Amino acid sequence: MMKKYMAAGIVAISVLGATTGCGFTGGKDIGKDAALEAALQDAGVTKEEATRLKTSKDRDDGRMIYEIQFDANGTEYDYEIAAEDGTILTADTENVASNTAAQNKDTQGNESAQEAQNGQQNNTQNNQSQSAGANVAVSQEQAMQTALERVPGATESDVRMELDNDDGQYKYEGDIIYDQREYEFEIDANTGIILEWSEERR
Structure with missing residues (x-):
């Protein structure tokens, strides 16, 4: 009977030691x-x-x-x-050289050159240059503002987005990381409608 208690005690001590050892590394x-x-x-x-x-x-x-x-x-x-x-x-x-900032710089350069050569150009042409030559009605800047309206406090520096052609449909795909949360979105490049929006929960 005594041997049985001793054996049980040894097992208990072994288990306790193993548990303590495991907990120590992650403690x-x-x-x-x-x-x-x-x-x-x-x-x-x-x-x-x-x-x-x-x-x-x-x-x-x-x-x-x-x-x-x-x-x-x-x-x-x-x-x-x-x-x-x-x-x-x-x-x-x-x-990443802030794709958005780089594209905005290119756009401003294009606008200045066009104005110098041809006078004022219409908004459609400017929007096309903003969207890397794609024939879309919504500029990247407009799409960015649409996305930022959904995340109060976020600014352009919190956004990363690009124009994508998916089966003939142009859309802006991107994400906003702000206040430790990530928001992913897709915006139709011709209507400005948000096609998809997801938020990572904490």
């Missing part, structure tokens, strides 16, 4: 703010310079990580930070 968490700070420091970017900022917590290969995403100075940054100690696990960058 520490530096927190979202510290993870963001680690990413910003590595990128050499201040929080004020970062736009389209998004932070989320996830589990990868059994360890908790923070996924940090933001844009700054024409570059998109994607980080994975270990929640336990703030180690940077991955750091990816992509030159």
